[in-house]
Amino acid sequence: MxxxxxxxxxxxxxxxxxxxxxxxxxxxxxxxxxxxxxxxxxxxxxxxxxxxxxxxxxxxxxxxxxxxxxxxxxxxxxxxxxxxxxxxxxxxxxxxxxxxxxxxxxxxxxxxxxxxxxxxxxxxxxLFPDKPGGRPPAAVPHATPDAAFPPFSIARFKRARPVLKVQDGCAHRCTYCIVPLTRGRPRSRPVADIVAEARRLLAAGHAEIMLSGINLAQYGRDAATGDFWSLLTSLDAALAPEYAGRARLRISSLEPGQLDQRGLDALCSCRLLCPQLHISLQHASQSVLKRMGRGHYTAAMLSHAVEALARHWPRMGLGADIIAGFPGETEADVRLLEDFLTALPLTYAHIFPYSRRPGTAADRFA
Missing domain, CATH: 3.40.50.12160 (Methylthiotransferase, N-terminal domain)
Structure with a gap:
C-alpha cells in the first residue's frame, strides 16, 4: 500500500x-x-x-x-x-x-x-454520501457492543504519561450521564493483557502510566478477573521487582465508595503508586447525590479515606470532579458543598456546570 x-x-x-x-x-x-x-x-x-x-x-x-x-x-x-x-x-x-x-x-x-x-x-x-454536503441518515441504528473487551492496544504514547485502558463501559446509569448509552455495558480487560501493555510502555521509556477506564469501580464485574484492587495488586507484584523506584502508576479516577478498608490497604501496599487520587465526587449533599443516582456513597467516606491515607502519604495530590447547578440543588446544598470543599485538602478540582443530555433521566427533571 x-x-x-x-x-x-x-x-x-x-x-x-x-x-x-x-x-x-x-x-x-x-x-x-x-x-x-x-x-x-x-x-x-x-x-x-x-x-x-x-x-x-x-x-x-x-x-x-x-x-x-x-x-x-x-x-x-x-x-x-x-x-x-x-x-x-x-x-x-x-x-x-x-x-x-x-x-x-x-x-x-x-x-x-x-x-x-x-x-x-x-x-x-x-456510511454517508460521498460528498461534502451530504446529509446523514435521520438516525444510526443502535447496536449491542461485543461482550469482549474492544481490541485496542498501544506500544507507546505521544505524551510523557501514557494512558493504559483497563476497562470500558458502565452499567450504573447516573441520572445525568449519557456514557452508558454510548459505550454500553462494562467490559474488563484481562490482567495478562494489561501487564503486557504496561511492560511495553515502560520498555519504551515511559516512567509513569495512567490506569484508566470509564468506571474503574466496575472493573471485573463482567468476568472472573477480580476487582480493580486485585488488578492493582497484580500489576504491582508483576512490575515492582523491576521498576520500583524507577517508574510509577497513577489512577485516573475513583469513587469515594471504593475507598473502603480494602481499597485503602491496596493503595498503601502498592510500591509503584503515585501518591495522588482523583475522585469522582460530583457533590457533597446527599440529597443531590441521590437525585444524581449516586446515593451509594457519601462525602464523609472521602473525608475518612483522606484522613487515613494522610498517615501513609504525608504529602499527596487530591483532585475531584464537581457538578454545579444540578436540577433541584438548593442554596443550602451549595453552602454544604462549599464548606466540604474548603475543609478537604484539595489540590485542584474539575468543576462542571450541569449539562442536560438527551436520553438521560435527569433530562426530564425540572
Missing amino acids: SPWKFFLVTFGCKVNQYETEALREAWQRLGGEECDDPAQAAVICVNSCAITAKGERDARNAVYRLRRTAPQARLILTGCAARLFADYKPRPGAFWAAPDLLLPQEHKSLLLQGPWPAPDAPAATA
Missing part, C-alpha cells in the same frame, strides 16, 4: 486519548503517515466526546471546520458524539457539513483495520 497521510483530532476523556493512540499505531502499521496540517491529509478522523453539550458541539464544529479546510479528505467521525451527530438538526440556512463515515462508539474498533472498513461491515448503515 502506498503511503497516505492522516490527521487525528481527539476530544474528551483519557480513554478517548488511548483509543486515538491505538488508531495512530494501527494506521502507521498500514502505511499511514500522521501529519500536522489537516489540509495535507487524505484521511481525517475526529474522535468525539458527548459527556456535555459543549463537548458534542466542539466535535460538530470540528467536522464543519475540517470539511472546509480539507474538502477532499475522507472525513471520519467516531466516538461518543457520533450517534448524536446523526440526530442533530441545524438551523434553517446554517452551514452544514457531514463526515464521509460515521462510526458510533461501538463500531470504533473497525478503524483498527484502516480508515476504509469493508462495505459489508456492521457499520455500513452509517
Whole structure:
C-alpha cells in the first residue's frame, strides 16, 4: 500500500486519548503517515466526546471546520458524539457539513483495520454520501457492543504519561450521564493483557502510566478477573521487582465508595503508586447525590479515606470532579458543598456546570 497521510483530532476523556493512540499505531502499521496540517491529509478522523453539550458541539464544529479546510479528505467521525451527530438538526440556512463515515462508539474498533472498513461491515448503515454536503441518515441504528473487551492496544504514547485502558463501559446509569448509552455495558480487560501493555510502555521509556477506564469501580464485574484492587495488586507484584523506584502508576479516577478498608490497604501496599487520587465526587449533599443516582456513597467516606491515607502519604495530590447547578440543588446544598470543599485538602478540582443530555433521566427533571 502506498503511503497516505492522516490527521487525528481527539476530544474528551483519557480513554478517548488511548483509543486515538491505538488508531495512530494501527494506521502507521498500514502505511499511514500522521501529519500536522489537516489540509495535507487524505484521511481525517475526529474522535468525539458527548459527556456535555459543549463537548458534542466542539466535535460538530470540528467536522464543519475540517470539511472546509480539507474538502477532499475522507472525513471520519467516531466516538461518543457520533450517534448524536446523526440526530442533530441545524438551523434553517446554517452551514452544514457531514463526515464521509460515521462510526458510533461501538463500531470504533473497525478503524483498527484502516480508515476504509469493508462495505459489508456492521457499520455500513452509517456510511454517508460521498460528498461534502451530504446529509446523514435521520438516525444510526443502535447496536449491542461485543461482550469482549474492544481490541485496542498501544506500544507507546505521544505524551510523557501514557494512558493504559483497563476497562470500558458502565452499567450504573447516573441520572445525568449519557456514557452508558454510548459505550454500553462494562467490559474488563484481562490482567495478562494489561501487564503486557504496561511492560511495553515502560520498555519504551515511559516512567509513569495512567490506569484508566470509564468506571474503574466496575472493573471485573463482567468476568472472573477480580476487582480493580486485585488488578492493582497484580500489576504491582508483576512490575515492582523491576521498576520500583524507577517508574510509577497513577489512577485516573475513583469513587469515594471504593475507598473502603480494602481499597485503602491496596493503595498503601502498592510500591509503584503515585501518591495522588482523583475522585469522582460530583457533590457533597446527599440529597443531590441521590437525585444524581449516586446515593451509594457519601462525602464523609472521602473525608475518612483522606484522613487515613494522610498517615501513609504525608504529602499527596487530591483532585475531584464537581457538578454545579444540578436540577433541584438548593442554596443550602451549595453552602454544604462549599464548606466540604474548603475543609478537604484539595489540590485542584474539575468543576462542571450541569449539562442536560438527551436520553438521560435527569433530562426530564425540572
